[in-house]
Amino acid sequence: MKKALLNFFQRIEPDKKKSPFLHTLFDGFFTFAFSPNTTTAKGVHIRDGMDLKRTMVHVVLAMQLCYLFGTYNIGHQHYLALGQYTGLLEGLHLKIAHGLIKILPIFVVTHVVGLGIEFYYATRKGHPIEEGFLVSGALIPLIMPPDIPLWILTVSIVFAVIIGKEAFGGTGMNIWNIALLARVFVFFAYPTYISGDEVWVSALEKTAVDGIPTYMSAQYGWAHGFFDWIFSGVGWSTFGDGGVLVADGFTGATPLSLAASGGWESVTSVYTESQMWWGTIPGSIGETSKPLIILGAIFLIATGVASWRIMVSMVIGAAVMGMILNGIAPAEFTESTPGIFKFMAIPWYYQLSMGSFLFAMAFMATDPVTASSTNTGKWVYGFMIGFVGLIIRVMNPAYPEGWMLAILFMNTFSALIDHYVLEANMKRRAKRTQVAVAS
Amino acid sequence: MGEFINVFVKAAFIENMILAYFLGMCSYLAVSKSVQTAFGLGLAVIFVLGITMPINWLIFEYLLSDTGILGMDLTFLRFLLFIAVIASMVQLVEMIVEKYSPSLYAALGIFLPLITVNCAILGGSLFMVARDYTFSQSVAFGLGGGFGWFLAIIAIAAIREKIRYSAIPAPLRGLGMAFILTGLMGMAFMSLMGIDPAVFGGAGN
Numbered sequence: 001m002k003k004a005l006l007n008f009f010q011r012i013e014p015d016k017k018k019s020p021f022l023h024t025l026f027d028g029f030f031t032f033a034f035s036p037n038t039t040t041a042k043g044v045h046i047r048d049g050m051d052l053k054r055t056m057v058h059v060v061l062a063m064q065l066c067y068l069f070g071t072y073n074i075g076h077q078h079y080l081a082l083g084q085y086t087g088l089l090e091g092l093h094l095k096i097a098h099g100l101i102k103i104l105p106i107f108v109v110t111h112v113v114g115l116g117i118e119f120y121y122a123t124r125k126g127h128p129i130e131e132g133f134l135v136s137g138a139l140i141p142l143i144m145p146p147d148i149p150l151w152i153l154t155v156s157i158v159f160a161v162i163i164g165k166e167a168f169g170g171t172g173m174n175i176w177n178i179a180l181l182a183r184v185f186v187f188f189a190y191p192t193y194i195s196g197d198e199v200w201v202s203a204l205e206k207t208a209v210d211g212i213p214t215y216m217s218a219q220y221g222w223a224h225g226f227f228d229w230i231f232s233g234v235g236w237s238t239f240g241d242g243g244v245l246v247a248d249g250f251t252g253a254t255p256l257s258l259a260a261s262g263g264w265e266s267v268t269s270v271y272t273e274s275q276m277w278w279g280t281i282p283g284s285i286g287e288t289s290k291p292l293i294i295l296g297a298i299f300l301i302a303t304g305v306a307s308w309r310i311m312v313s314m315v316i317g318a319a320v321m322g323m324i325l326n327g328i329a330p331a332e333f334t335e336s337t338p339g340i341f342k343f344m345a346i347p348w349y350y351q352l353s354m355g356s357f358l359f360a361m362a363f364m365a366t367d368p369v370t371a372s373s374t375n376t377g378k379w380v381y382g383f384m385i386g387f388v389g390l391i392i393r394v395m396n397p398a399y400p401e402g403w404m405l406a407i408l409f410m411n412t413f414s415a416l417i418d419h420y421v422l423e424a425n426m427k428r429r430a431k432r433t434q435v436a437v438a439s
Numbered sequence: 440m441g442e443f444i445n446v447f448v449k450a451a452f453i454e455n456m457i458l459a460y461f462l463g464m465c466s467y468l469a470v471s472k473s474v475q476t477a478f479g480l481g482l483a484v485i486f487v488l489g490i491t492m493p494i495n496w497l498i499f500e501y502l503l504s505d506t507g508i509l510g511m512d513l514t515f516l517r518f519l520l521f522i523a524v525i526a527s528m529v530q531l532v533e534m535i536v537e538k539y540s541p542s543l544y545a546a547l548g549i550f551l552p553l554i555t556v557n558c559a560i561l562g563g564s565l566f567m568v569a570r571d572y573t574f575s576q577s578v579a580f581g582l583g584g585g586f587g588w589f590l591a592i593i594a595i596a597a598i599r600e601k602i603r604y605s606a607i608p609a610p611l612r613g614l615g616m617a618f619i620l621t622g623l624m625g626m627a628f629m630s631l632m633g634i635d636p637a638v639f640g641g642a643g644n
Binding site for chain 1: 474593594597598600601602605606607608611616619620623624626627628629630631632633634638
């Protein structure tokens with residue numbers, strides 16, 4: 001069976017000279033599906049079945065639970081905002097269909113644009129495709145708001161892949177995390193689409209009732225109509241036409257924006273702790289559900305793909321900074337206490353469970369290309385991300401969340417950390433040999 | 440003391456001379472090929488900024504401004520005098536480096552005397568005048584600005600050492616890549632922009 005399959009693939013392999021692009025394309029998909037057994041002719045090399053593509057697939061696998069839950073949560077938040085189907089399993093088919101309608105275009109555009117650029121460059125350079133975009137392409141949809149316009153997504157990916165990766169020489173050479181570069185590009189270039197309270201719940205638009213601004217669900221498009229046709233066929237409830245006003249008291253505020261204005265009290269007045277833990281809160285598509293992210297992180301550590309040192313030290317860094325902030329915060333609030341001090345007073349263990357801390361820890365900070373590569377360096381690197389990230393989240397009123405920028409900030413210094421770790425190591429060994437010679 | 444730290448942190452991280460104002464780019468781009476020389480130049484810039492800033496503050500306050508000993512408004516002369524102070528300090532640094540670290544002296548070459556015209560240093564003195572800093576603030580601003588510059592140059596030097604063997608497209612090799620790196624580093628440093636350390640001074644009350 002396998003042999004017949006291989007024979008078939010060998011027969012359809014395009015000629016390298018005649019059509020270089022097709023050959024590169026073929027080679028990319030072929031080595032993705034089958035681990036190649038080609039070896040170098042000269043020199044001594046270690047060969048491992050766990051090659052680059054297999055490593056990346058592990059990371060993508062670890063994110064699948066986040067995808068599943070993210071798809072559901074897009075729909076759940078939409079209906080929660082409208083005050084319909086508020087139970088977790090009520091209207092499940094509608095929520096999943098709505099989630100799919102939102103996430104599939106993002107996913108497809110991300111991969112078509114990102115892989116397209118990668119294939120193009122691989123052909124131009126005459127290299128095999130490295131598919132470094134697989135992980136970035138799986139990460140990018142998870143860190144975007146569900147309503148992100150596709151052209152903005154395209155522009156940001158073009159920026160991240162060309163400036164952030166291809167300029168540096170392709171996969172494995174980049175200094176900054178590609179997925180985060182794409183997000184930070186949207187963040188600075190089109191801030192209204194990725195920050196604030198309005199973007200995290202999908203398919204809502206502004207309206208006004210008696211002059212009071214509020215939201216209603218947007219008119220559903222043909223995709224919803226298609227699902228309606230199926231659902232009405234099997235006798236389930238349907239989407240309808242949209243234009244439903246949101247439930248009373250809906251603001252769309254995320255826990256972090258509530259925390260920044262009123263501290264832990266105003267967070268718990270809207271969301272319960274278990275909601276924040278299980279992830280049925282508005283946010284980027286993949287970041288909300290903590291247990292699923294932790295499962296992914298455990299999977300990554302168990303397979304040895306991600307560094308546990310970075311994860312542990314990042315938790316320590318954030319905890320230390322959280323305790324420092326708790327220490328600075330005044331013991332009692334008055335009427336005039338600015339929100340920033342209430343934010344500081346939030347106990348550090350709650351800080352770790354809010355926002356995208358765990359997602360950044362499991363999937364972003366551990367990126368082996370952009371992190372420090374020495375073991376000591378990893379401790380320092382992770383610790384500093386935790387430390388700086390909490391500073392940005394709490395102390396910087398300009399940004400709602402800190403981990404994206406903190407990781408980019410420490411990516412800048414990861415090479416420097418490695419340099420000094422290596423230098424210290426060389427010094428220590430030189431000293432040791434000197435002592436040995438002297439004695 | 441709190442104010443001293445505030446100005447220092449602000450100058451070093453939040454309003455970094457290179458990555459926020461893009462001052463002092465010439466030597467930053469030219470001497471950042473290896474961490475070791477970048478380290479030396481960075482230290483020299485910290486020293487020169489830290490020394491010239493308070494001296495220039497004294498000159499401006501007691502010689503040039505109309506409340507000074509001459510009783511005349513001579514502030515239009517500040518460019519000349521600031522540059523003169525900076526040039527003499529750089530001479531001093533040059534002599535020290537030549538005496539104690541001839542190898543660094545050789546590695547830095549023309550860029551050591553060129554610290555004189557490093558825009559970060561004159562720019563720092565002019566910022567100090569424009570922002571009405573007190574004497575202790577000007578010391579903090581000088582040291583902080585120098586430290587920020589030092590941090591930026593050793594960080595880019597480490598990155599440039601790391602990417603030396605990368606398959607960078609031929610047209611971008613060298614300076615082209617350094618510009619892209621600086622831009623992306625500036626983006627990473629935007630993370631701290633917007634923090635106002637002064638807000639937290641009153642946290643105890």
